[in-house]
Amino acid sequence: MSELTLNNGVTIPQLGFGVFQVPPEDTQRAVEDALEAGYRHIDTAAAYSNEAGVGAAIAATGLPREDIFVTTKLRNGDQDRAQAAFQDSRKTLGLDYVDLYLIHWPVPSQGMYVQAWKELERLYENKEIRAIGVSNFLGDHLDNLLASSDIVPAVNQIELHPSYQQAELAEKCRSLGIAVEAYSPLGQGGDLNGSAVTAVANAHNATTAQVVLAWHLAAGNIVIPKSVNPGRIRENFAASTLTLSAEELAAITALESGARLGSDPAVASFTQL
Ligand SMILES: NC(=O)c1ccc[n+]([C@@H]2O[C@H](COP(=O)([O-])OP(=O)(O)OC[C@H]3O[C@@H](n4cnc5c(N)ncnc54)[C@H](OP(=O)(O)O)[C@@H]3O)[C@@H](O)[C@H]2O)c1
Secondary structure: OOOEEEEOOEEEEEEEEEOOOOOOHHHHHHHHHHHHOOOEEEEOHHHHHHHHHHHHHHHHHHHHHHOHHHHHHHOOOHHHHHHHHHHHHHHOOOOEEEEEEEEEOOOHHHHHHHHHHHHHHHHHHHHOOEEEEEEOOOHHHHHHHHHOOOOOOOOEEOEEEEEOOOOHHHHHHHHHOOEEEEOOOOOEEEEEEOOOHHHHHHHHOOOOOHHHHHHHHHHHOOEEOOOOOOOHHHHHHHHHOOOOOOHHHHHHHHHHHHHOOOOOOOOHHHHHH
C-alpha cells in the first residue's frame, strides 16, 4: 500500500477507510472487514458517533497499534474545549494516541477555529497526536489560520471527486505543504455511472469505483472511500493495484461539473454540522 509523507515526516497510508454514516452498531464489523481486506488507515469523527466501534475493531484485530493510522475530528460545538474533546475521543477510541486530529469545519465565529488550533498545537507538542490538520477549510480559512499559527496543517480534508475537484484549493494546499485528503471520493456513489468511467473500467476489467479511486491515487490525493458492503470494501482496496494511462486520467478529470454534494464551508450553518 502506497504511503504519503506528511509535512512533519509522519507517513499515512494513501488509501484509507471512511466511516461517515456507518451506524454505530455496524461500525466494529465494517472496520474489522476493512482491516481484514488490508486497510491500515481509518477515518472517523466525534460527530459520526461511531468512534467506539472503530476502537473496538482495532482492539479485536490484534494488529500492532502502530500499524494502523487513525484519524478523528473535533466536533464544531467543541471548538471552545478542544483539549477536553480530544481526550473524550481518545478514550472512546480506547487509544493512547491518535495519528491525525482534524478541525472538522472552520466555524467562523469569534476566531473559534484559530483558538482551537492553538489547543491542537499543544496536544501535538505533548505527543498525544502524531499530526494535526483541518477539514473543509477554504483558501481564506487557511490564510487566516496560517497568519496566527506556528504549525502548518498536515492535511486539509475536503470534498473532492471527479465531478467536484476543487482544483484551485487543492493546488493551494499542495503549495503550502498541506496534503490533500479527498472525502466523498466516489461522489457518494454518484460519480460511478457515467460513460467515461465505464469505458475506462471496461478497458481494465475493473469496476468504476476502482477507476475513480485509481484516479485519486494518481493525483496524489489521500482517499477514504466508505462502504458497509464487504465485497465493495475489498473492491475499493484493490484499486491500489490499478494504473491508468495519461489519456484515461484526463478523461476522468474532464468530468468536473462544479456541483458540490456537501455543505459549502463559505456559507454553512455550522451549528447543524
Ligand atoms: N470531513 C468531512 O466533512 C467529511 C464529509 C463527508 C465524508 N467524509 C469522510 O469521507 C468518507 C467517504 O465519504 P462518503 O462516505 O461521503 O462518500 P463516498 O466514499 O464517496 O461514497 C460512499 C457511498 O458509495 C457507496 N459505495 C462505496 N463503494 C462502492 C463501490 N465499490 N461500488 C458502488 N458503490 C459504492 C457506498 O455504499 P455502501 O456503503 O452500501 O457500499 C456509499 O453509499 C466518509 O466515510 C468520511 O470518513 C468527511
